[in-house]
Amino acid sequence: MSLDLAILGVLAEGELHGYDVKKRIADLPGAPLRTSFGALYPALGRLEGKGFVKVAEANQPKHRSLIPMPASLAGEAAIFGARKPKAGRGGRRKKIYAIADDGRSTLTSLLLDDVADDRSFPLQVAFCSNLAPADRLALFERRRAHLAERAARPTAIPEGIDYYLQALLVRHGNALTADLAWLDQLIQHEKAQLDPSDSSDQNPSQETDLS
Amino acid sequence: MSLDLAILGVLAEGELHGYDVKKRIADLPGAPLRTSFGALYPALGRLEGKGFVKVAEANQPKHRSLIPMPASLAGEAAIFGARKPKAGRGGRRKKIYAIADDGRSTLTSLLLDDVADDRSFPLQVAFCSNLAPADRLALFERRRAHLAERAARPTAIPEGIDYYLQALLVRHGNALTADLAWLDQLIQHEKAQLDPSDSSDQNPSQETDLS
DNA sequence: GCATCCATGTAACCAGTTACATGATTTG
DNA sequence: CAAATCATGTAACTGGTTACATGGATGC
Numbered sequence: 001m002s003l004d005l006a007i008l009g010v011l012a013e014g015e016l017h018g019y020d021v022k023k024r025i026a027d028l029p030g031a032p033l034r035t036s037f038g039a040l041y042p043a044l045g046r047l048e049g050k051g052f053v054k055v056a057e058a059n060q061p062k063h064r065s066l067i068p069m070p071a072s073l074a075g076e077a078a079i080f081g082a083r084k085p086k087a088g089r090g091g092r093r094k095k096i097y098a099i100a101d102d103g104r105s106t107l108t109s110l111l112l113d114d115v116a117d118d119r120s121f122p123l124q125v126a127f128c129s130n131l132a133p134a135d136r137l138a139l140f141e142r143r144r145a146h147l148a149e150r151a152a153r154p155t156a157i158p159e160g161i162d163y164y165l166q167a168l169l170v171r172h173g174n175a176l177t178a179d180l181a182w183l184d185q186l187i188q189h190e191k192a193q194l195d196p197s198d199s200s201d202q203n204p205s206q207e208t209d210l211s
Numbered sequence: 212m213s214l215d216l217a218i219l220g221v222l223a224e225g226e227l228h229g230y231d232v233k234k235r236i237a238d239l240p241g242a243p244l245r246t247s248f249g250a251l252y253p254a255l256g257r258l259e260g261k262g263f264v265k266v267a268e269a270n271q272p273k274h275r276s277l278i279p280m281p282a283s284l285a286g287e288a289a290i291f292g293a294r295k296p297k298a299g300r301g302g303r304r305k306k307i308y309a310i311a312d313d314g315r316s317t318l319t320s321l322l323l324d325d326v327a328d329d330r331s332f333p334l335q336v337a338f339c340s341n342l343a344p345a346d347r348l349a350l351f352e353r354r355r356a357h358l359a360e361r362a363a364r365p366t367a368i369p370e371g372i373d374y375y376l377q378a379l380l381v382r383h384g385n386a387l388t389a390d391l392a393w394l395d396q397l398i399q400h401e402k403a404q405l406d407p408s409d410s411s412d413q414n415p416s417q418e419t420d421l422s
Numbered sequence: 423g424c425a426t427c428c429a430t431g432t433a434a435c436c437a438g439t440t441a442c443a444t445g446a447t448t449t450g
Numbered sequence: 451c452a453a454a455t456c457a458t459g460t461a462a463c464t465g466g467t468t469a470c471a472t473g474g475a476t477g478c
Contacts (some may be wrong), residue, residue: 001465019429029372030379039466041431093474094429125375161240163400164336168241171393175386182382189374212437230457250438252459304446305457 002120003043006033008052008107009127011099015056018044018097031122044097052103056096104130111135114142125186137190144183151176213331214254217244219263219318220338222310226267229255229308242333255308263314268307315341322346325353336397348401355394362387 006025010016016024022040025033047053099107111124111131121143128136151173161169217236221227227235233251236244258264310318322335322342332354339347362384372380 003465017429018431028379029376030381030383036467037430038432038468043465045431122379125379128375129373162340164339164397165240167393167397168239168333168336170241171390172241174389174393178385178389179382182378182385186375186378214437228457229459247439248458249440249460254437256459 002033002117002123003035003039004047004052005107005110005120005123005127006035007040007043007047008099008103008110009123009130011053011097012104012107012127012130015096015098017094021097028123028126031126033123047103048097050102051100052106053097054100056098058093058095108135112139116146133190133194137187137194140183140187140190144180144187147176147180147183151180213244213328213334214246214250215258215263216318216321216331216334216338217246218251218254218258219310219314219321220334220341222264222308223315223318223338223341226307226309228305232308239334239337242337244334258314259308261313263311263317264308265311266306267309269304319346323350327357344401344405348398348405351394351398351401355391355398358387358391358394362391 006028007021010021010024010028018037018041021044022035022037025035044053048055107127107130111128112135113120113124115121124139128139131139217239218232221232221235221239229248229252232255233246233248236246255264259266318338318341322339323346324331324335326332335350339350342350
């Protein structure tokens with residue numbers, strides 16, 4: 001399920017408490033996933049029960065995790081660490097979750113999963129840096145094949161079609177085309193990484209300008 | 212809910228039995244909605260209970276409904292009518308549903324509903340020919356405003372961002388831009404219809420080529 | 423010290439899926 | 451007549467939502 005993927009994904013790059021997990025997946029750069037606490041906390045509980053996730057600290061976050069954290073997170077982490085809770089004595093509160101080893105392998109398999117679900121692919125991309133380069137390439141190519149097959153199948157209903165349906169159809173087709181081009185760029189990038197012979201394509205460009 | 216919208220939408224353009232309702236919404240030109248019988252039949256039952264939909268015939272479809280049907284449906288309807296079931300005597304089977312008056316008004320309100328839900332907007336477009344031109348324009352402009360606001364809000368996290376997240380972000384931005392342009396075309400079309408002074412833009416073009 | 427946000431959780435409900443059961447009609 | 455496909459439905463389960471309850475921390 002995609003919520004699990006998102007949770008494991010964000011926890012894979014650093015420990016967080018539930019509240020922050022929600023915030024983080026809510027504004028994942030290109031793949032925002034709105035969810036609710038009513039879904040999140042039970043999910044965290046489930047994942048903990050299955051041993052995919054563990055509670056790192058239940059309180060007194062002295063100031064930071066020992067796990068090295070990628071640069072992308074260092075900023076927020078620093079801020080978070082800065083306003084340290086004065087408390088220490090007393091109760092259970094602010095559970096900080098970390099991904100467990102079983103969680104990492106589960107994450108990998110969720111990332112490789114061939115779910116035709118359009119909603120989860122962006123999440124797979126968002127966290128695909130956790131994959132081995134070859135697996136990543138496979139993921140992209142699988143998706144590309146899937147979309148290509150979709151684009152290929154007969155459009156049907158070219159009859160005296162409604163203006164708005166026609167507009168929708170055009171939009172749909174254009175979106176598909178754009179996605180294919182985008183995937184081609186990603187694929188090209190991966191291949192370049194795997195086989196470093198010719199050098200080109202350093203960053204994803206703003207406009208889909210493949211020839 | 213979007214299944215209700217889809218059902219009412221397809222029934223608004225002609226009577227169908229459940230099985231065909233599913234097929235039809237499954238390949239709505241630009242807004243396919245995969246669903247299952249386990250969702251569809253209960254939904255039809257609910258709609259019937261609320262009086263939004265009624266059973267036109269429970270069997271012997273002699274050959275066609277008396278309701279005038281738009282050209283877009285005439286083809287399929289003819290085929291469907293052609294292979295008429297030999298039966299007549301006996302059981303209840305093949306319930307043919309038709310939209311009721313209450314259903315039409317419900318459809319209208321569902322079409323006007325301002326649901327931020329990205330999934331239901333395409334459905335609203337698919338059936339927006341049921342709206343008065345002014346309402347249709349309002350629907351489009353509301354959506355446009357919504358997307359524009361989304362596009363405007365700070366992208367955040369331009370830090371040492373992951374290649375794949377960056378790619379997702381670009382993709383997302385491009386999709387938004389394309390949708391805005393697409394909506395602008397629709398809006399322009401509506402305005403031209405409402406105020407027939409200058410004439411341009413007859414069909415949605417294949418490429419989003421607004422100036 | 424009061425309001426506001428951070429933070430975690432639970433309960434009731436809801437819409438959907440998968441899998442199953444059943445039977446009629448068509449076609450080879 | 452047997453197999454495939456059309457056709458309708460139900461039951462168990464799943465994953466989510468909204469609303470609620472609770473309480474610590476922060477800031478004015």
